[in-house]
Amino acid sequence: MWWIIIGLVVLIVVILFSYFNRFAILGNRIDNSLSQIDVQLKRRADLIPNLLETVKGYAKHEKGIIKEVTDARKALVSAKNIEGKIKADKKLESALKSVFALAENYPNLKANENFLELQRELSTTEDKIAYSRQYYNDSILSYNTLCTTMPGMFFAGLFGKKKREYLQIAEEEKKNVKVKFD
Numbered sequence: 001m002w003w004i005i006i007g008l009v010v011l012i013v014v015i016l017f018s019y020f021n022r023f024a025i026l027g028n029r030i031d032n033s034l035s036q037i038d039v040q041l042k043r044r045a046d047l048i049p050n051l052l053e054t055v056k057g058y059a060k061h062e063k064g065i066i067k068e069v070t071d072a073r074k075a076l077v078s079a080k081n082i083e084g085k086i087k088a089d090k091k092l093e094s095a096l097k098s099v100f101a102l103a104e105n106y107p108n109l110k111a112n113e114n115f116l117e118l119q120r121e122l123s124t125t126e127d128k129i130a131y132s133r134q135y136y137n138d139s140i141l142s143y144n145t146l147c148t149t150m151p152g153m154f155f156a157g158l159f160g161k162k163k164r165e166y167l168q169i170a171e172e173e174k175k176n177v178k179v180k181f182d
Contacts, residue, residue, distance in 0.1 A: 019155035026143040030164060033136040034082065037167075040129040041076060041089060044122060048073045048092075051118040055099055065102055069095040086167070096122070137166045 072095040076088035144163045146152040
């Protein structure tokens with residue numbers, strides 16, 4: 001009889017440790033994926049000054065656009081939390097679109113090797129940011145699934161774990177892109 005009781009206690013302890021560790025692993029994966037987003041945003045912010053220097057040489061009178069990009073980059077680098085970084089990132093994306101639109105007016109700039117390489121680097125970084133955001137949301141999905149299914153729901157309550165929020169896409173980013181040729 002004692003062996004049965006000892007066996008049940010050991011089984012319960014193993015299950016408790018197992019679920020505690022699953023929550024810890026998933027929480028660490030979420031934190032890591034959020035850090036990866038930060039790394040990619042920092043990489044993009046580091047590329048921007050080189051891009052701007054290249055553009056400045058060709059578009060000296062377009063100081064407004066260059067200032068807008070510079071200010072947006074500063075806001076992204078100085079943002080302290082994820083909400084601030086997302087907001088600053090959206091401003092930076094908008095400002096970068098202006099730079100690439102500006103390049104359309106300067107054929108020599110469009111053909112410049114430095115500009116093209118920086119444009120490729122930024123494009124690659126954008127892909128990495130998108131992947132990092134997707135990985136973050138996938139990690140949130142795994143965590144939230146554990147928190148809302150049985151027996152994980154029981155252990156989530158026991159360990160004080162709650163569902164986490166996904167990264168959200170702004171409504172203006174969900175709109176259809178209009179491609180227009182003149």
